Amino acid sequence: MGQDSSPPTGPDFTQGIPLAGIADDGVLAGHVGDEAALLVARDGDLFAVAATCTHYGGPLAEGLVVGETIRCPWHHACFNLRTGRPHAPALNDLKRWRVEVRDGRAFAREELPEHRAPELAAPALPASIVVVGGGAAGNAAIETLRREGYQGPITLISADAALPCDRPNLSKDYLAGSAPPEWIPLRSADFYVDRRIDVRLRTRVTVIDPARKSLTLDDGSQLEYGALLLATGASPVRLAIPGTDQPHVHVLRTLADADALIARLDTAKRCVIVGASFIGLEAAASLSTRGIEVHVVAPDKRPMERVLGAAIGDAVKALHEAHGVIFHLETTLTAIHPDRVTLSTGADLAADLVVTGIGVRPDIALAEAAGLATDRGVLVDACFETSAPGIFAAGDIARWPDARSGDNIRVEHWAVAERQGTAAARNMLGRRERFAAIPFFWSQHYDVVINYVGHAERWDRIEIDGDPAAHDCTVTYWRQDTRLAVATIGRDRASLDAEAAFESALSA
Structure with a gap:
């Protein structure tokens, strides 16, 4: 690519x-x-x-x-x-x-040949490892296990019909039609076969028995594990209004979701995006690029303000409007009909396609049923081990102690999940390495990319260098005298510098 x-x-x-x-x-x-x-x-x-x-x-x-x-x-x-x-x-x-x-x-x-780790000594290692979840964290974990020299049995259990895929691309180039299908799988089927990784798609775990170190699958079979990683990710929040079960109403999370949405684009003319989130607005950009009339309905005063602040929110809104996207803010949907939606204002908008992007919820029901400690996520230590010895959690479900703030945080971003999957895999092999990676994500809107490093759930001060409206800025988020996060547009090197500075401060 x-x-x-x-x-x-x-x-x-x-x-x-x-x-x-x-x-x-x-x-x-x-x-x-x-x-x-x-x-x-x-x-x-x-x-x-x-x-x-x-x-x-x-x-x-x-x-x-x-x-x-x-x-x-x-x-x-x-x-x-x-x-x-x-x-x-x-x-x-x-x-x-x-x-x-x-x-x-x-x-x-x-x-030079590819670097290969020596095979690890078996007595100190789990007899087998099972990873539940085929997303970013799960795939990174199984690759890391083999890369680190683990030779024992590895099983990946995924509810998805597809192999682990490049999920960030689903709302970006893939939905826009500029990324061909062959770009989307992270690896080929042969990759997993060659590395002796047993990948079980369309499969769910129904019960975890931590005492017996066993899993029950949805076909009734059981599977034992030496160590277990839960990387079950998150599921899209569904609208609780009439009409959401109609075939032209879509969410965008999996490859199957993206393919189902793309299949309707040949006949769709007007789309309503529900939610001015990252996924919602990336989808708006992709669909607008395809020539579809796009309307965005959201309760927010401006898009992305909660995460990025007012200045970037206004800049993103103006960017989309310049591409023909129409916003209906401080408004919600009350009903979806076959050819239109009804707003909380009482007005109707014509729509032959509806995409909801109103957030996700971590899939922690399996962990809760197994008795693991949870708090709006699965609680883990700095090495991603849960309250049950031998069971780890990573990705969108994990709430871990942030090395910078000391708070327990949970972050729903692709690169973060991959880095956590890597860290959890190494710790399942006994490394006991505390996770200290700086959170990072990017969001693409047409040819404008927003990079964000750090983590700021709340702040009391924002500093802006440059001009967000000109797509050239560095925005810093502060709480008192602590620099929490940095967002950049058009300044890739500044984003890298900020990440390195956060890392240096941690090691000081």
Whole structure:
């Protein structure tokens, strides 16, 4: 996705680069043969790596080097320069080449093999691991287990009909029609087979027995586990008004939801989006791009104000209006009819398609029934272990102790869920590593992307540098003297700098 096919420019590292031309702790763009590459100097070492992110093909030369990592400016994927190992949202290693220094020149020619962890000693490990949930956290966990060298049985149980997919894309390029279906699965079926991961789709767990370490599935069968990860995610909130069961009313959460919505677009002319949330407005942008007349109905005074504040909310509203989207704010729906909706004002809006995006609720019923501690989510410690030993939780359901604020927080964002799945997997293998990753998400509206690092459920002060209306700004959210979060538009590097600063403050 997004790969640049233009010929590489800059010096050819196979021919050698004078060491004097490589700045201390600098990044030099060039190529190895016909492949774009970067030569990175860090603390006396030289690393040659591919120039594009393995997530969506972002330009790493415009990113940030922190320690022995290089970070993508687009979606904050991160790669270890020494091993190539990825950090969410990237899944694939970054290509590396061996660097040789001879006669005052640095050469990069030989591609290095993918880094592989040694097999882990079996006696100290769970005899088997079961992951419940095929979303971001679940998929990241099973990949991490194998990447870390775990050789025991792994089972992934998913209620979805499809393999784990790139869910953020469903409301963006996929719905807009610019991302083909083959981009959407995170991995092929063969990927899981090759790694001996038993993937069971269209399957639900009905009972967890922590004492016996067993699960009951919806077909009545039972499955034992040595360690268990709950990554059941969240389900869309449904409208409680007449007419929501009609075939032209949709939610957007799974690939099946997206495909069902797309199937109606050939005949749809006017869509009502219910809710001015991230999903709702991303869907509005995608449908508007397809030439559908879009109306947004929401009780809010302005879109996204609760999360991003008034200035960005106004900028987002103006952006959508410039693309023809019509807002009906401080208004709700009271009924949905086959060809229209009724607003709380009493007015009707014509609609042959309705998409509801009014939030999600964490799927914690299974955890509650098993007696796990919950509080608007499944309570976990800093290593993602629940109140039941051997049972972990990650992703949208997990409420964990935030290293920065000390509060127990729950975050519903893709990259956060992936990073938690990775952390939980490592801790199921006995690492006991406290989770301290800085929350990050992005939201795309047409060609405008909002990046957000940190976490601010509430704030008492907002500082704005730049102009949100011009799609060029850094917005900082404060509570007293504590910087909680930073949102940027058109300033990808500033977003990376903010993330690195939050990390540095934690380690200080």
